[in-house]
Amino acid sequence: MNQPAAPSTTSPTVILTGDRPTGPLHLGHYVGSLRGRVQYQHDYKQFVMLADSQALTDNMDDIDKVHRNVVEVALDYLAVGIDPAKTTIFIQSQIPELAELTFYYLNLVTVARLERNPTVKQEIVLRGFERDIPAGFLTYPASQAADITAFKAQVVPVGEDQIPMIEQTNEIVRRFNRTYNQEILVECKALVPEIGRLPGTDGKAKMSKSLGNTINLGASADEIRAAVKKVYTDPLHLRVEDPGHLEGNVAFIYLDAFDNDKASLAEMKAHYQRGGLGDSIVKKRLDAVLQELLAPIRARREELAKDKGYVMQVLKEGTMRAREVAARTTDEVKSALGLNYF
Amino acid sequence: MNQPAAPSTTSPTVILTGDRPTGPLHLGHYVGSLRGRVQYQHDYKQFVMLADSQALTDNMDDIDKVHRNVVEVALDYLAVGIDPAKTTIFIQSQIPELAELTFYYLNLVTVARLERNPTVKQEIVLRGFERDIPAGFLTYPASQAADITAFKAQVVPVGEDQIPMIEQTNEIVRRFNRTYNQEILVECKALVPEIGRLPGTDGKAKMSKSLGNTINLGASADEIRAAVKKVYTDPLHLRVEDPGHLEGNVAFIYLDAFDNDKASLAEMKAHYQRGGLGDSIVKKRLDAVLQELLAPIRARREELAKDKGYVMQVLKEGTMRAREVAARTTDEVKSALGLNYF
Structure with missing residues (x-):
């Protein structure tokens, strides 16, 4: 830095x-x-x-x-x-x-x-x-x-x-x-x-309102869940047992950015790369992390918006x-x- | 207009x-x-x-x-x-x-x-x-x-x-x-x-400080006189008896602009064009007109400059x-x- x-x-x-x-x-x-x-x-x-x-x-x-x-x-x-x-x-x-x-x-x-x-x-x-x-x-x-x-x-x-x-x-x-x-x-x-x-949720280089690939800071719990569900991962990772790739994998990029439990995240990455870890598990973790990050922000935002x-x-x-x-x-x-x- | x-x-x-x-x-x-x-x-x-x-x-x-x-x-x-x-x-x-x-x-x-x-x-x-x-x-x-x-x-x-x-x-x-x-x-x-x-005193299309062909509003009597003396007239009007031209003749252009006695000015122009009128007479008139125009302006300017x-x-x-x-x-x-x- x-x-x-x-x-x-x-x-x-x-x-x-x-x-x-x-x-x-x-x-x-x-x-x-x-x-x-x-x-x-x-x-x-x-x-x-x-x-x-x-x-x-x-x-x-x-x-x-x-x-x-x-x-x-x-x-x-x-x-x-x-x-x-x-x-x-x-x-x-x-x-x-x-x-x-x-x-x-x-x-x-x-x-x-x-x-x-x-x-x-x-x-x-x-x-x-x-x-x-x-x-x-x-x-x-x-x-x-x-x-x-x-x-x-x-x-x-x-x-x-x-x-x-x-x-x-x-x-x-x-x-x-x-x-x-x-x-x-x-x-x-x-x-x-x-x-x-x-990157945007769709894997494009930039998160941008006009591309519809953002998660806003004021997003509701449902909006976050829906966005995470559509997050771009590894298009070659078709079966759970296949090895998955991390490069350009938005789910892992977001986890890198927001998940504070780096040790457990490293384990998850290794498992994903080895094969045997489904995207749905990764996304569940991402959803939890983002919900935790955004819930207090959303709550403060709603409170402030009233005044x-x-x-x-x-x-x-x-x-x-x-x-x-x-x-x-x-x-x-x-x-x-x-x-x-x- | x-x-x-x-x-x-x-x-x-x-x-x-x-x-x-x-x-x-x-x-x-x-x-x-x-x-x-x-x-x-x-x-x-x-x-x-x-x-x-x-x-x-x-x-x-x-x-x-x-x-x-x-x-x-x-x-x-x-x-x-x-x-x-x-x-x-x-x-x-x-x-x-x-x-x-x-x-x-x-x-x-x-x-x-x-x-x-x-x-x-x-x-x-x-x-x-x-x-x-x-x-x-x-x-x-x-x-x-x-x-x-x-x-x-x-x-x-x-x-x-x-x-x-x-x-x-x-x-x-x-x-x-x-x-x-x-x-x-x-x-x-x-x-x-x-x-x-x-036009400038030298006959150039524009009166401009950088061309040195101006007469400033605050010009002294001497500066006006010196500038009028050098005013561009008719370069072909070499002898008094020759017919003079008015086109591009700065002395007459200035008189047109500043001399209020239009009848007498018209006579002077006719005389100049016929021949028999020297530039010095025209310039003397121009000097008188400009001195009369600028003297009160200069006086007010000097007075104001003190305060x-x-x-x-x-x-x-x-x-x-x-x-x-x-x-x-x-x-x-x-x-x-x-x-x-x-």
Whole structure:
């Protein structure tokens, strides 16, 4: 694991993460980021952003989805144990300073550089934009740089594929500090989680709402059971007595991710590989593990969903705290640019 | 002249103009825009923007120039008679809502559309950017749309070459209103001034600081005299008795623009064309006309320059007034986008 520098006792290391609120979060998010955040909040000064503005870059025609999911994702955060007393949870669009910083950073990056950004290139293909790329989509690395630098984040947990975005941010940071001869902005490090992306229940590389291969954090016991039943295993493992394979076997990949009894799991794997262990036994174990993991999350989520006022209060307070920090940075940036008059 | 619609008595027509504060204003600005503004302020609700953020799009390496010229241009405004009691003069960068609107409008315009914008294309060539176009420069039509729509401007005085920018704004307006099914943003009309661009003193098509062919509004009597002496006339008019030509003759173009005694000017033109009238006589008249025009402007400018506190107070109050209007529009836009939570 690409460990961030140990936080100093005087000023804790700042970590920024977030999600595009376009749907409820699922096990993939839990493994890829949420579980980490619950840990990080003890050691770092953690900001978690509900990136509603960024979600709009390709959802201008479905704004209700974005608005609705801000609350859904906040419920997921609180349900998994992100503690608003330790972590600042905020809504991107409610911090105008992030748009202001984006505006100025756009002058520090060329069109050609944005077009070369591998993450942007990949996303353009993925979303089928071709020539009709919204300008806000091409320029979102500048927006991401604004989000990161506004909080002077030193650590940003990202997937492997997002590393070019971090490089882009650091280029802007260096160019700004060099041009204005002040150490105002702070470079950040990508923190790539040890466990890579969780595959979908169907065995596809990515768990994704649009592929219908997710298990949501708020899934009911029945939904979990049904999803586990359909989990992709070893298509060559036709008879119980046949040797089974672990590679690409989603049941075992999930067990690796969520089953804490590693010794017993190792035994089960060996048995499966030898032959004589049916998929139904493996899935029964997986079901038990996931039910145990998700039951308390679901219960907290349901409890919190009854008190939307509390959730909104958490978001409001977090956003106010975050805005103070972002406003301070924006003042420094604008002063460096000579944009202070009164 | 492309007259704007007569203002209604209930809510006056809103007009927005402005300048990039990259140098003191000159006679070209006076003819092309300032003179009009002094008139418009009686009939319209006029906003005049010191576009410092926009000036940064290609001056990130010379921010002092921009900062300094905000005050210089404000002095020019007040000296020519733009009245802060009638006109709202404001500084673009001090209204974060303009950056916010830009941010959202970037999602309503494609990269291909920006690249096709004739004004942007021309400016890219003019400034020698080629492949190293700052993203903020490519996207400045979205920023201009933000400036115009924030104040719900209905009329925008622009040169012929800026008409595509107005079209771009109106495309964004229509797309926004149609997508969110509300008449929030207002389409605007370009107001192209009757008298086109004033040529430089050297006869070049454009009066421009970088070409050294300007007469600044704050020019001293000596500077005016020296500039008039060098004004380009008719290179074929070598002897007094020769017939002179008026086409491209800057002395006469300036007299057309500034000499109010049209009858006597017509006589002088006829005499010049017949032959027997030396350039020095024409220039003497031009000098007298310009001295008379600029003496009171210079005097007011010098007076105001002694009280920078007053100028800053004018800008502060104007910016506060403008910000209230822009904030109202931004609230409407963000509500339409579902970006209201608290």
